[in-house]
Amino acid sequence: MQRYFVPTENWRNDTVVIEGDDAHHMLRVMRMQVDDRIICNPPASKGAICKIVQMDTDSVTAKVVEWLDRDSELPVYVTIAQGLPKGDKMDLVLQKGTELGASAFIPFQADRSVVKWDAKKEEKKLTRYRKIIKEASEQSHRNHLPEIKPAMKLKQFIEESNTYHVRLFAYEEEAKTASFQSFASVVSKLNKGDRVMICIGPEGGFSTDEVDTLKEHNFIPVRLGPRILRTETAALYALASISYHLEELED
Template identity: 50%
Template sequence: MQRYFLKNDQFVDKTVRITESDAHHIQRVMRMSEGERIICCNENGQAALCEIEMISTDEIQGSIIEWLSEEKEMPVTVTIVSGLPKGDKLELIIQKGTELGATRFIPFIADRSIVKWDEKKGKKKLERWNKIAKEAAEQSHRTIVPAVDSPMTLKQLVAASDCTHKIVAYEEVAKQGESSNLHHVLSNLQPGDSLLVVIGPEGGLTEQEVAFLEEHQFIKCGFGPRILRAETAPLYVLSAISYQTELMG
């Protein structure tokens, strides 16, 4: 069943009001008719089964049949921090990371980031990234849309990182055979905890960046014996977190 994320003020009593791109999608893409049903999610992570009652040129109105009891989110919140990668790799990270359960994405301007952040073009990029997250959340039947932040510097990131657990993927410790830190962190996660994962760009993180993160209570982790691409590592760790927190129980 098609799912749409709406603002809280689009829910009034037992009705929903759908406008803009979502209304266009229902009418022009899905070609739905009055009487068909959809799922509408509010900003609090609640989902309602709704029936379309009225379709006009620029608005769709529906009635709430029932509020659903859904458990689609991981029991921990996960923030993926990615060193700005080349091309559309960040779009892939956001799309697939949303499907795998990430709660927030923060690009950061790493020493080895080839891409230079352009503030003038940044607003459109940020809008696109958030649109990708929304569409991926709808497709994967999430109850929340992950947030995508504007790129930060490492210092800004540390100042904003108030998670209960913080790790940094570092290929040099992986080469040395480190294999227990990630397991230790994940096995100690409790429902309601938050985890922040820092992953470098294509060239990896510098020793100075990792040392700075260690000074601020980040734990260095190897992600297995193979070296993963910048766009693969976030998906690897999200899969491991999901297995540990959702399937092990």
């Protein structure tokens, strides 16, 4: 069944009105009819099976048939701080990261990011990123829409990281030394509801300055397996492992 995220203001008791792109998708792309069933999701709650009761030229009205009990959210809140990568790799991180359960994304302007975040194009870029996240959330049956933040410099997201219980950064160099904390030992100690920030370098990795600053602010360096992962693969490895450990191994 198709799933749509619908803003809170479009819900009234058990009636929901779908507008904009989603209404267009239902009316013109899926060619839905009255009585067809869909899943509607308030922004941060479980979804409901709804029956279409009315179709207008640019909106669709549906009534809740049954609230769903299924919770498809990771038991921890994971934010991916992704060093701005080249080309369309950020799209891949957002799409796959959403499928794999991330709660938020922070594009991070790293010393070695080849791409520069253009403040003038920010709103346009964020709109596109939100669309990728919304579609991936609907497709993967998420209950919550992950958040995307505007690009930050290291200092800004280090401030942001104060509200997190666990701060990690992917840094294989460190992982070669004897006294490192393994990624698995950190994941094993997570509790339901913990906030975890995972910072991933861009293609060229972190600069020495960045490594020093991250360590000073209690970011733990971790290895994500013994192979060298591309920047866009690292977040996916981390998220899949957290899901595997908390949702499949311990569940």
